[in-house]
Every structure is written in C-alpha cells, then in structure tokens.
Amino acid sequence: MSEYVLELRHIAKSFFGIPALKDVTWGLKKGELLSLIGENGAGKSTMMNIVGGILPADSGELYINGELYRPTQPSDAKKAGIAFIHQELNLFTNLSINDNVFIDSFPRIGVLPLIKKTEMSRRVKKALEAVDLHVSPDTIVEKLSPGERQLVEIAKALSSDPQILIFDEPTTSLTNKETEKLFGIIDKLREEGKSIIYISHILADVERLSDQIIVLRDGCITDEDKKENYTIDRMIQSMIGREISQLYPTKTNKPSKETALSVKGLSQSGIVHNINMDIHKGEVVGMFGLMGSGRSELARIIYGLDPYEAGEIIINGEKVEKHNPQKAIEHKIAFVTENRREEGLLMEFSILDNLSLVSVPSSAKGKLKIVNDECVKNKAEDIVNKLKVKCPPIENNPAKSMSGGNQQKVVIGKWLLTDPEVFIVDEPTRGIDVGAKYEVYNIINQLATDKKAVWVISSELEELMGICDKILVMGNGEIHGELAREEFDKENILKAAFNQTVEDKTEKGGR
Amino acid sequence: MSALKSETYRQKKPAKQVIQRIFLSEYFILIMSLIYFVCVIPFAPRIISQSNLLNLLSNLWPLLVIAIGQTFVLLLGGIDLSQVSIIGVTSVIGTALMSNSFDPAIFEGTPLWGWLIHENGGPLAGSAASVPVSIFVMLIIGTLIGLFNGFFVARFKMPPFMVTLVTQMFLLSFAIYLTQSRNIMGLPESFSAFGTKSLGFIPYAAIFVVLIALGAHFILAKMVLGKWIYASGENEVASVVSGVPTKKVTLFCYAMSGFCAAAGSAIYSARLGMGRPTLGEDIMMDIVGAAIIGGTSLSGGKGKVMWTLFGVFFFTLLFNTLNLFNLSYFTINIVKGLVILAAAFLDVIRTKLMTRMSIVNGAGV
Numbered sequence: 001m002s003e004y005v006l007e008l009r010h011i012a013k014s015f016f017g018i019p020a021l022k023d024v025t026w027g028l029k030k031g032e033l034l035s036l037i038g039e040n041g042a043g044k045s046t047m048m049n050i051v052g053g054i055l056p057a058d059s060g061e062l063y064i065n066g067e068l069y070r071p072t073q074p075s076d077a078k079k080a081g082i083a084f085i086h087q088e089l090n091l092f093t094n095l096s097i098n099d100n101v102f103i104d105s106f107p108r109i110g111v112l113p114l115i116k117k118t119e120m121s122r123r124v125k126k127a128l129e130a131v132d133l134h135v136s137p138d139t140i141v142e143k144l145s146p147g148e149r150q151l152v153e154i155a156k157a158l159s160s161d162p163q164i165l166i167f168d169e170p171t172t173s174l175t176n177k178e179t180e181k182l183f184g185i186i187d188k189l190r191e192e193g194k195s196i197i198y199i200s201h202i203l204a205d206v207e208r209l210s211d212q213i214i215v216l217r218d219g220c221i222t223d224e225d226k227k228e229n230y231t232i233d234r235m236i237q238s239m240i241g242r243e244i245s246q247l248y249p250t251k252t253n254k255p256s257k258e259t260a261l262s263v264k265g266l267s268q269s270g271i272v273h274n275i276n277m278d279i280h281k282g283e284v285v286g287m288f289g290l291m292g293s294g295r296s297e298l299a300r301i302i303y304g305l306d307p308y309e310a311g312e313i314i315i316n317g318e319k320v321e322k323h324n325p326q327k328a329i330e331h332k333i334a335f336v337t338e339n340r341r342e343e344g345l346l347m348e349f350s351i352l353d354n355l356s357l358v359s360v361p362s363s364a365k366g367k368l369k370i371v372n373d374e375c376v377k378n379k380a381e382d383i384v385n386k387l388k389v390k391c392p393p394i395e396n397n398p399a400k401s402m403s404g405g406n407q408q409k410v411v412i413g414k415w416l417l418t419d420p421e422v423f424i425v426d427e428p429t430r431g432i433d434v435g436a437k438y439e440v441y442n443i444i445n446q447l448a449t450d451k452k453a454v455w456v457i458s459s460e461l462e463e464l465m466g467i468c469d470k471i472l473v474m475g476n477g478e479i480h481g482e483l484a485r486e487e488f489d490k491e492n493i494l495k496a497a498f499n500q501t502v503e504d505k506t507e508k509g510g511r
Numbered sequence: 512m513s514a515l516k517s518e519t520y521r522q523k524k525p526a527k528q529v530i531q532r533i534f535l536s537e538y539f540i541l542i543m544s545l546i547y548f549v550c551v552i553p554f555a556p557r558i559i560s561q562s563n564l565l566n567l568l569s570n571l572w573p574l575l576v577i578a579i580g581q582t583f584v585l586l587l588g589g590i591d592l593s594q595v596s597i598i599g600v601t602s603v604i605g606t607a608l609m610s611n612s613f614d615p616a617i618f619e620g621t622p623l624w625g626w627l628i629h630e631n632g633g634p635l636a637g638s639a640a641s642v643p644v645s646i647f648v649m650l651i652i653g654t655l656i657g658l659f660n661g662f663f664v665a666r667f668k669m670p671p672f673m674v675t676l677v678t679q680m681f682l683l684s685f686a687i688y689l690t691q692s693r694n695i696m697g698l699p700e701s702f703s704a705f706g707t708k709s710l711g712f713i714p715y716a717a718i719f720v721v722l723i724a725l726g727a728h729f730i731l732a733k734m735v736l737g738k739w740i741y742a743s744g745e746n747e748v749a750s751v752v753s754g755v756p757t758k759k760v761t762l763f764c765y766a767m768s769g770f771c772a773a774a775g776s777a778i779y780s781a782r783l784g785m786g787r788p789t790l791g792e793d794i795m796m797d798i799v800g801a802a803i804i805g806g807t808s809l810s811g812g813k814g815k816v817m818w819t820l821f822g823v824f825f826f827t828l829l830f831n832t833l834n835l836f837n838l839s840y841f842t843i844n845i846v847k848g849l850v851i852l853a854a855a856f857l858d859v860i861r862t863k864l865m866t867r868m869s870i871v872n873g874a875g876v
Contacts, residue, residue, distance in 0.1 A: 305752065329754040343752045346745040348812065357742055357753045361735045369735040414753070 004063070005030050005195045006051070006082070006164055011060035013046055020046040022219045023060070028164065033186070033196045035206040038216035038239055039433035040403045044199055047216075048166060052084055053077045064164075075104075082164045083157035091149055091156075093142040098124050100141055101156045127155035131185050146291075147178025154185065165189065166197045171205060172431060175291040176459075183209060201433060203232045215239055240435050247434075248441050248466035253448030255283035255469050259317075260453035261333075261422045263302065266311030271297045272477040275311065279422065279453040284444060286464035287457045288493055289474030295457050296338055298474070299424050303335040304328040316421060329358065331422075334415035338427040338457075340404070344411040351394035351402070354410055355380040359417035383413040387443065405436025412443060423447055426457040441467050461493060473497050535865060540805060540821040540854075544828055555835040567831045569707075572720040573778040574794070575823045578801045579727050580771025582819045583764040585802055586731075587744045588811025589671035591765060593660060594798060596682035597653050597772040598779065598791030603686050603695060605649035605777065606786025608633045609641040612697040621691045632697065642702045649773045656682065657769020658762060665761035686788035695786035706781025716778045723774055727767070728816040740764060744811030796847065801826040804854040826850075 004027030013021040021043045028034050036044050049055040051062065053071030062069045064080050071077050077084075091100050098120050107116040107123075124137040133151040141149060150170055157165060167186070171179045186209060190196060200206055206213060213230055215223035215238035223238035236247075258281045266275040272294045279285045289295040300306045302313055304323035313320045315331040328335070337343040345354050356376045363372045363379070380394060389409045391402050399407060408428065415423070425444065429437040444467055448454050458464050464471050465488045473481040473496035481496035483489070533542055551558055558564075577594060584591040607623060611632040618624050627634065635641035656678065663674045705715050731737040742750045743757045750757050772791070779790055805822025807814030829850060833843045 303752075325751060325754045326756060335752060337752055342746070343749050346742055346749055346812075349741070349745055353738070353742070357738070357750075357755070360738055364735045370733050371735055371738060 004028060005065060006197075007063040007066075008047070008051075009061045009063070011047070011050060011057050011062070013050060013055065013058050019219050021050075021057075024216075024219070024221055025060075026214055026221065026224065028195050028197060029212075030163075030195055031190060031193045032211045033190055033198055033209055034212045034214060035198045035200065035210040036214050036216060037200065037203065037206055037235060039435055040405060042216040042239070043219040044216055045168075046219075048084070048168065048197075048199070051077065051082065051166070078160055078162075081160075081162045082166065083160060083162035085150075085153050085157050085165065085167045085170055091141045091152060094140065096138045096140055097128070097135070097152050097155075098137045100152060101127065101137075101159050105160075123159060124155070127159045128152075130158055131155045132181065145178075146173040147175060147181070150174060150178070150182060151185070154182075158189075162194070164195045164197070166199070168199045169201065169431070170198075171200065171202060177290075179205075201431070203235050206235070207232060217241055236434055239433075247438065248463075249438070249445045251284075251445060251467070251469075253282050253284065253445060253469070255448075256281045256451065260315070261302070261455070262312075262314040264312040264314070266298075266301065266308055266313065268297075268301060268306070268308045270477075271306075272301065272308075275479060277472060277479060279455055281421075281453050282448050282451045283470065284448045284454045284456060284468045286468035286471040287455065287474055288459070288461055288464055288471055288497060289457075290459065290497055293474045293497070294477035295474045296426050297477075299335065299426055299455070299457055302328075303333060303424060329418060332418070332420045333422045333424065334418060334420035336408075336411050336415060336423075336425040336428060338430060340407055340411060340431075345399045345407060347400040348398050351384075351391055351397055351399055351410060352377060352380050354399045355383060355394065355414045355417065358414050362418070379417055380413075383416055387413050387416075388439065389413065403436075405432035405439070408432055408436065408440060409443075412440070421452060423452055423454045424457070425454065427459065428456060429458075429460070429463060437463075461490060465490070465493075531864075535861060537806065537815070537818065538821070539861070540818070540825050544821065544825040547825075547832075548828060551832050551835075555832060557835055558832060563831070563835070567827060569714065569716065569782070570831065571823060571827045572714070572716045573775040573782075574797060574801060574827060575820060576720045576723050576771050576778070577775035577791075577794075578798050578819050578823050579724055579816055580768040580775075581798050582802050582805075582807055582814050582816065583727070583731075583740065583767045583771075584671070585799075585807050585809060586740050586811060586814050587671075587761060587764050588809075589664060589761075589764070590675065590799070590809070591657075591660065591768040591772075592672065592675040592795065593656065593678035593682060594768060594772040595791035595793075595795050596679045596686065597656050597769055598776040598794075599686040599788045600656070600682045600689075601649040601652050601773040601776040602780040602786045602790045603689050603788050604652060604786075605645045606695040606698055606702075606780055607690075608635045608648060609645040609699055609702060610695055610697045610786075611636045611699060613695075617693050618690075621689065621693070623689055642699055642705065645702075646705075646777045649777050650770055653769040653771075653773025653776070654766045655769070657766040657772075660769070661762040661765030664765065665758040683789070683792070690786070690788055692788060696784075698780075698784060698786075702781050703784045704781075706778055706784075716781070719774065719778065723771065724816055724820065727771075731816060736760070736763065741812055744813075746812075796851070797826060797830075800847065800851040800854075803851065803858070806858060808858075 007027040009025050011021055011024045012019065024047065038044050046055065050057045053074050053076045056072070069080055071080065092103065101124050102120055107119045108114060109116050121137050128135070128137065131151045131154050133148060133155065135144070135148070141152060144152065150173070170182060174182060186196060198206065198209055207227065207230065210227045213225060213227055213235065214221055215235060217239060222241065223234070259278050260281045261279040263275050263277045267273050275298060287295050297306065301308050304325045304327055313323065315333065318331070320327060320331060341347060346357070359379070360371060360376055361369060363375045364370055365372055377395070384391065384394060387409045389406050391397065391406055399410060402410065428440050428444070432440070444454055444456065456464060456468060469485050471483045471488065471493060472479050473483070473493055475497050483493065533539060548558070581591055581594060607628055610628070613628050613630060613632065615630055618628060635644055660675050660678055663669045664671050708715060710718065731740065739750070739755045739760045742753070742755055743760045747757055776790060780786055801822040802814070802819050803809065803822070804825055805818035805820070807818055829847070830843065833846055
C-alpha cells in the first residue's frame with residue numbers, strides 16, 4: 001500500500017502546444033489537508049480537471065491508494081471516491097436540496113423509474129446534519145444564502161461518501177461568519193480521516209487550514225513544504241517568483257479639502273438608513289462591511305441604479321436630481337461593480353468594444369452620433385498600454401479570452417476612458433491573483449494622486465488598511481464608524497462592523 | 512505566439528484550409544446560395560430565364576425589409592411575432608385611405624363605412640399625393656405599434672414573446688374586423704406601379720428597400736446607437752451599468768421592427784393591387800428563418816443587416832426553385848423546415864469551431 005491516497009506522477013498537459021503543466025509530481029496523504037496555491041493560470045485548474053476526469057493528461061500517471069487510476073469522465077472520479085466542491089456553485093436553484101443532492105443518482109423504488117422519497121429525505125437529512133445546516137431537505141435552493149448553498153454543495157459531495165474532497169475557492173461568496181463555519185466543518189472532516197485538497201487565493205485561510213502547502217507557478221511546483229515552515233511572505237514569493245517587498249504600493253496621494261462626493265441623510269427603507277459621507281478629491285475612502293451590510297447597495301443607489309427615498313447626493317457641489325446611471329456618468333462617476341462577469345463585461349464581445357462602451361458617445365461625430373472608430377481604437381490601445389493589460393489583439397478577441405486580473409483591468413480601463421472624478425470600486429480584487437492585485441492597488445493610488453476621489457468597497461480588511469486614507473465601517477445599512485489612517489485597527493473596525501459584543505470580535509479575530 | 516499559430520496552420524493542407532475559411536466566413540450563406548443556384552440550373556433551366564430572375568428579385572425585397580426589422584429585435588435577444596399582423600393592419604388602413612371606390616354592397620357593413628370610406632373612395636381618393644401620404648401613414652402606424660410592443664417589453668420587462676404574440680392576435684383580428692374580412696380594391700394606378708414598375712432597370716420597391724437597408728446598416732455599423740443595441744442584447748445588466756439607455760434602445764428596436772413590417776406591407780399590397788387583412792399571415796417562419804439562416808442569433812448580440820440579406824436571398828432562392836420543381840405547398844414547407852433546422856445546426860458547429868480557433872489564437876495569453 002502506498003502512503004498516499006492520491007498520487008500524481010509526472011503529469012504533463014499542454015493546450016495547442018503551450019504547456020499548462022510540466023511534469024508535476026505530488027501526493028496527498030490520508031487525513032491530510034493539502035493546499036494548492038498559485039496565480040491564475042499557474043495550472044491549478046488544469047490539474048484538478050485532470051484529477052476529476054474532465055481533461056486527459058498528455059503523459060504521467062495517477063494513483064489512488066496505490067492503484068492506477070485512469071479517469072475518462074467525471075463519473076469515474078466520483079466512483080474513485082473524489083468529490084469536488086466548486087468555486088462557482090453548481091446547484092440548481094429552482095430545485096430542492098433533495099433533488100440537488102441526488103440529481104445524478106436518485107434512489108429508486110426497485111427497478112421502477114420512480115423516486116424513493118423517504119430514502120432520499122433520510123439520507124439528505126443526515127448529510128445536512130453533518131454540515132451543521134438545519135433546514136428541511138425540501139427547501140428550494142433559491143431561498144438559501146450563498147453560505148448555506150455552499151454547505152449544501154458540501155452535503156452533496158458527502159452524500160457519495162468520498163475519501164478525497166477538493167475545495168476550489170469555497171469562500172469567495174461567503175461572509176466571515178459563514179467562512180468560519182465552513183472551516184469548522186473542514187476541520188471535522190479531516191478528523192474523520194477524509195483527505196482534502198484546498199485551493200484558494202486567500203493565503204491567511206491557507207495558513208489557517210493546511211497541513212501541507214504546494215505552490216504552483218507556470219505549470220511547475222515551485223515550493224512544497226509543511227505548513228509550519230511557511231510564512232505568507234514565502235508563499236507569495238514562491239507564487240510570483242520574485243520577492244515583493246510590500247503588498248501595497250507606497251501611498252503618494254494627498255487628500256484635499258474639496259469634497260467630490262457628498263451624501264446627506266440618504267435612506268431607502270430596508271436597505272440603507274441615514275447615510276452621511278464625504279469623499280474628498282485625492283482621497284481613497286474604504287468601506288468595510290460584511291455581506292448584506294448594505295455597502296454594495298449603497299454604491300448602487302449613489303450610482304443611480306437603485307432608487308432612494310430620502311436624502312441628497314451631491315457631486316462636485318451639484319445636487320443630483322432624478323438619478324440614473326447616465327446622469328452619474330455625466331457627473332463623472334465611474335462604477336466598477338463586484339460582479340465582473342455579470343455587470344462589468346460583455347464576455348463574448350471584443351476587448352475593444354468593452355473598453356469603449358461607456359466612452360463611445362463622447363467621441364461620436366455629429367447629430368447622428370457616428371462612432372469615431374479610429375479615435376476609439378487609439379484611446380483604447382493607450383489605456384491597454386497604460387494599465388499594462390496582458391491581452392491578445394483587442395479588436396478581434398473576446399473579453400473572456402483574458403485572465404481575471406486582466407479582465408478587471410479592462411473594466412477599470414473602460415471607466416478611465418471617461419475621465420471620471422469619482423471612482424467607485426466594489427471588491428476590486430475579488431478572484432484575481434496577488435500580482436494583479438498589486439497592480440490594481442497601484443492604479444487606485446495613481447488615481448488618487450491625480451486628485452480623483454476613490455471609494456473602495458471591500459470585505460478584505462487588510463487590503464483597505466493597506467490602501468485607504470479613511471475607512472468607513474458599515475453594518476445593517478448604517479455607517480457605524482469612521483477611522484482615519486492613523487486609527488486603523490483591525491479589532492476596532494471589526495467591532496464597529498458587528499456593532500456588538502466582544503465574543504463576535506474574538507470569533508472574527510482569526511481572519 | 513504568432514509563430515506557433517502559423518505552425519499549426521502550416522500542418523494543414525491548403526485545400527482544407529480554404530474550405531475552413533469559407534465555412535467560417537461571414538459570406539458562407541451567400542457562397543452556399545450561389546453554389547446552390549448553379550447546381551439547380553441543369554435540373555430547372557427556367558431558373559435563369561429573365562422572367563424568373565425578375566420574379567425572384569421581386570419576392571426578395573419585401574421579405575428583406577421585414578426581416579431587417581426583425582433583426583433589430585433579435586439582436587436584443589427578443590422576437591417580434593406581431594410583424595405579420597402589422598402587415599395586415601397597415602395594408603388595410605393604407606389602402607382604405609387611397610382607394611378610389613368602394614362597393615356599397617360589400618363595405619356597407621364594415622365599421623369604416625360612412626366616416627372614413629364612402630362610395631367614391633377613401634379620404635385621399637383622387638388626390639395626387641394619395642399614394643405617398645398613404646404609405647407614410649402606414650409607416651407611422653407600423654412604428655406606433657412597434658413602440659407599443661417596445662414599451663411593454665422595456666418598461667415592464669414583459670417577455671417579448673408574450674407581448675408580441677398578444678399584439679399579433681389582436682391586430683390580425685382587428686384588421687379582419689375593420690373590413691369584415693373583405694379585400695380593399697380600386698387602388699390608384701400609381702400604387703400598383705410602386706409594386707411592379709421600375710425606374711429604368713431598378714424597381715421602385717428595390718429603391719425603397721435598399722434605402723431602408725442602408726439606413727439600418729448605417730445605424731448598426733456606424734452609430735453609437737448600433738453599439739448600444741449590440742451591447743444591450745449581449746448583456747443588459749452590464750449595459751445598464753455602463754450607462755447604455757437600454758429602455759430607449761429597446762423602444763427603438765421594436766419601433767424599427769414595426770416600421771419595417773409596414774414598409775414590407777406597402778410593397779406586398781402594391782404588388783397584389785389590394786389591401787388584405789390577412790396579407791402577412793403565413794410568413795412568420797420565413798422572416799425569422801431568413802434572419803437565423805443569415806447567422807443572427809436568437810439569444811441576442813449577434814447579427815448584421817448584410818447577414819440578413821444573405822439569409823433572405825437564400826430563402827427566396829430556395830422557395831423559388833421549389834416552385835419551379837412544381838412541388839406542392841406542403842412539400843415546400845417540409846423542405847423549408849428542414850433547411851432552417853440545418854441552418855441552425857450549421858450555426859452551432861460554426862460557433863464551436865470559431866471558439867476553438869479563438870482559443871488557439873488566445874492560448875498564449
């Protein structure tokens with residue numbers, strides 16, 4: 001018997017002649033939690049797709065419990081005792097938990113094509129208990145929060161009694177509280193002897209959970225060691241292949257006294273209540289809040305996407321009436337939303353079309369608004385160079401052909417083309433890798449240095465503390481606190497976010 | 512990367528490469544049509560006779576203008592089922608305005624009798640400007656109906672299928688009600704001339720349609736409005752966030768669809784020499800089918816006026832040849848259905864191939 005539950009030997013894979021994995025060898029021990037980290041495009045997904053039977057390897061072998069394992073389709077992985085918990089939830093939101101868990105293997109009554117409901121409910125109940133989720137198995141998934149859905153996904157994975165669980169960025173859509181709960185469940189699974197592969201960009205989580213950490217870069221393993229020997233700095237260094245002296249750029253902006261965006265007594269029942277805030281020119285204002293605190297909703301209202309009942313929005317001294325996104329753009333507001341795919345980009349359209357979408361009317365000629373193709377293209381290419389976007393020719397390649405970090409740069413770029421005065425960025429670094437994150441921070445710093453007002457919304461506290469001049473803390477639709485840079489303190493901010501007891505504070509302290 | 516790309520290409524035989532290029536080219540349907548045309552000649556030599564070619568072209572214009580209107584709505588990811596009824600309603604109203612005489616025995620029972628139409632014709636009877644004014648009114652009515660559709664789709668987010676299905680039913684019945692299912696006759700000579708005569712070589716209908724088609728092409732290819740239409744169809748949410756006035760864009764597209772349907776109605780009515788409430792009844796499949804064959808996507812964001820032109824050309828040609836073979840109405844419809852199915856299938860394959868090619872191109876990044 002091999003000491004490994006899952007072993008990869010000399011796995012290689014290339015796409016159209018371009019290597020994605022080069023001779024990768026590693027093993028996963030029983031009851032171990034192994035973290036895989038690396039920048040986007042380092043080969044993590046390719047590797048997991050090979051393990052999951054979605055892609056065939058070009059060369060090399062896979063072993064499960066010392067036996068050769070040759071998956072050709074996803075169901076082979078399931079049979080071999082491997083379960084995936086995906087980053088993007090693969091649940092049918094219109095179906096019940098029951099149906100989701102058994103979607104590929106409904107228990108039948110004998111040989112009849114009829115579903116054995118009682119058996120299904122019994123097994124699902126057990127699985128839900130195991131993940132500490134107390135809802136009826138008949139609940140429609142639509143009604144569950146993202147965190148609860150993630151738990152259902154795990155329950156679904158557990159229902160086939162796997163020996164290996166693979167988590168791919170499981171926390172991206174979870175609140176801190178839900179994340180803690182998830183980690184508790186992961187710990188419990190490990191105690192039960194399950195082997196776990198954990199893939200994440202959040203290095204603090206990796207440090208908290210792992211026994212063993214493997215770092216991938218450009219399809220090769222660049223670092224592999226026990227957790228105890230790692231520091232976050234070492235992880236980052238191995239991931240990007242060079243030493244980075246700092247995670248955040250040195251601040252060069254000087255906030256002025258002039259107000260760019262001012263909000264007075266803004267309310268919308270059930271969403272935000274009596275919001276007062278000022279953002280000055282040249283200032284980076286952070287907004288921290290948990291999911292559901294109303295932070296993104298506030299941004300949507302100020303950008304004119306959602307209505308408000310009371311209060312005033314004043315941009316550069318001018319009160320905004322009958323707000324809508326077109327007005328906001330006229331007032332030089334830019335809004336980088338938290339959902340790049342759904343709200344930021346036209347994924348199938350060319351990078352050029354995406355870059356020019358907002359600014360194209362401003363350079364259009366005449367009453368008929370004829371597109372000035374040359375001007376649009378020059379401007380777009382300038383911005384691509386300025387932001388160092390790594391992309392294929394922008395005219396005939398779709399936005400989806402780029403990596404996440406470059407997609408985010410294109411979203412930022414399309415707004416830069418409108419020459420905005422107020423920049424609202426919601427979760428600017430979600431799902432992008434360390435190197436790209438640094439570049440995004442740099443862009444934000446540069447904007448503020450150029451006397452733009454920047455409002456950064458994020459649930460990553462460290463990031464806000466690294467780049468902001470001031471942090472507003474939001475909870476329950478209200479602003480609970482405002483801290484100047486000198487006063488930045490993790491505990492105080494978290495306390496303000498929860499606006500409550502010390503127990504909560506300590507619970508969150510680990511994150 | 513480029514070195515790699517050319518290497519992959521070099522491995523393929525040139526012939527295969529040419530075929531692949533034709534297959535993926537946006538002229539694919541046009542090339543197919545021409546090949547088909549040439550192949551049919553030996554079996555039905557009559558196809559290249561002057562009278563048949565003229566007939567083919569005269570069938571092309573009205574369908575083309577209507578399908579161009581439909582393209583605007585398809586680009587949004589919507590559909591306009593009401594076009595066929597807009598054709599009927601505008602046909603009836605337009606011809607009622609210009610007709611020179613109504614037979615009391617036939618029209619006395621209609622709701623139009625007395626206040627709009629009389630024994631000696633409609634309100635514009637005998638006027639020199641009766642034909643252009645009537646056509647203008649038809650276009651206005653078509654546009655208004657389109658705006659009505661667009662309003663419900665844009666303002667209340669109602670499914671376009673529902674909204675336009677309802678207007679289709681309502682308008683068809685309304686058109687029949689207006690004339691009590693009679694055809695309106697006694698139209699001025701100059702109106703028939705609009706449908707059948709030419710200015711030199713070029714039929715009036717062709718001039719009319721080509722002008723509209725050029726305008727439509729200009730909007731989609733050159734104007735900001737065109738960019739907005741494509742963007743709204745690809746991702747409405749992202750478009751709203753990017754400041755695209757998606758509601759106005761939606762209104763415009765449905766209005767355009769109604770306008771184009773009315774334009775088609777004018778040509779059909781003129782060719783027929785009468786106003787008929789059920790004029791467009793059975794061409795729904797032709798309109799959508801032609802646009803789809805051209806390559807316009809039902810899910811929005813993809814399509815061009817030129818593609819629709821190719822699709823309509825192919826469809827008209829196909830219909831024409833099937834007629835030449837003296838096939839029955841049912842057989843023709845069966846073949847039409849199969850062709851649309853085949854076109855949809857080819858489109859899926861082409862999209863797949865193109866995605867694969869773009870992965871090859873973009874793989875180095």
